[in-house]
Amino acid sequence: MKTPQAYKALRWFASLSMMVLVLFATTGCTKNMIVLDPKGPIAEQQRDLMLISTILCAVVIVPVLILTAVIVWRYRDKKGRKAKYKPNWEHSTKLEIIWWGIPIIIIIALGVITVKGTYALEPSKPLKSDVKPITIQVTSLDWKWLFQYPEQGIASVNYVQFPENVPIRFEITADSPMNSFWIPQLGGQMYAMSGMAMTLHLQADEKGEYMGSGANFTGREFAKMYFTANATSQEAFDQWVSEVKTSSPALTLDGYKELAKPAASDVRMFSAFPKGLFEMTVTKYASSHNHGLSWKDINKIQLEE
Template identity: 40%
Template structure:
């Protein structure tokens, strides 16, 4: 999950912005540190050549230097971030080879559901994409807010219950990557990881055909079981029964996930508060 080893154009642009921003800030930090050490050395007590100006009050040239350099730095740093963020608008399509792959992403407690509506399949905690193809992701959440992030492919983006966000990516090299949740969402958050398999465009139809033979069927009933809070250690696959399932999730026709449930141990636990202080 090294963001400095990008495997796609969006991640490469993110890495460039990060490196440029660090370089701009170092252009101020390093000279400042050097100046502090130089001033401390020159104006040491044993240096009789150091001058002392007890009546000094104001210098226009000095004020110009003190204020212009930080102002120019902020303008330059802000310009890099502003231009880069607009160029990397998540909704802007990304060029690629072959047909775009449409993927619908649902963040669950505590797992990721990937729906391929055009291929009529779905997977949990495993995302498989063809190399070079434009990836058109639609994202929502089954319950709490979350953040979808594949560090080596591109920008992180929020998933929110009752809303749909969009993200366009592309993977330029075959291989296995790692995705994660970048927003705390409860006890199972540390295990909310997913695999990303970037395969050849020729192998992608074979993977779709093999996944379509899965004995599991994803419909409203099986989806509701997935929304229950649990950590999925496997990588189950499904045949998609209803291609409109994602729309039903995003429009809340299917209720949000149930969230944590009270147990007898919760009810028996003593309550603490002002009234219990003795």
């Protein structure tokens, strides 16, 4: 026959197991955690920063949780208990140094690591490379992503392609409610906001198709606002650009206005787009807050038209 203590232990174990299962289910641990599978230098540094921060926090959290369980079990009320009763005990210098000193040291270490990581991972900072970066202009629409290649003169919807080992300068804005541009395996997200031109530098270190999505709730069809980021060889990229130029229609200004209407979209390609379309989208909301793309740059492009 089981004792009351056995029942309590069984309930405690069942509750702990349920919490662990819920934690795994809600954090996606049962699926492929692509954030921890980086394919570019920025994502690698961000993963390392997350792991280091988690380990440093665990240095405090894990012992506290273990000690909590040990103390609850060790000092539980039971028959025959003969522990000393010290109602006036209230201070121990040694213990105070331990449980205040260790967390303070860890917080300082976390602060130093975070500051260094924040500076190193500043999204508008160009990546160090001997290869010329490729510029891709990104516009968040309801509920789709428009990618423009100003150097190649082509555009695409819900699909972006670029060469591996080539730095990418994403210039990001929105012609819709604020969203967040995110390719988890290449780097952290960057907000896309109307009237603003944000800059994000990323790079893919190997070929592959990576998931990209909007990371902000933007209305009815926001769940369909995902895209494929395809890293290929330089030859495959050049061939794709050539195919788009020869087999796809051009995006006109009227076509863009139609595209910007709230609706989900399949993958689409365009052999050309109106010159200065990205800059017109930024300036039409008359904002003076640009990050990485100055008004001087925008006005210069418009004057060249």
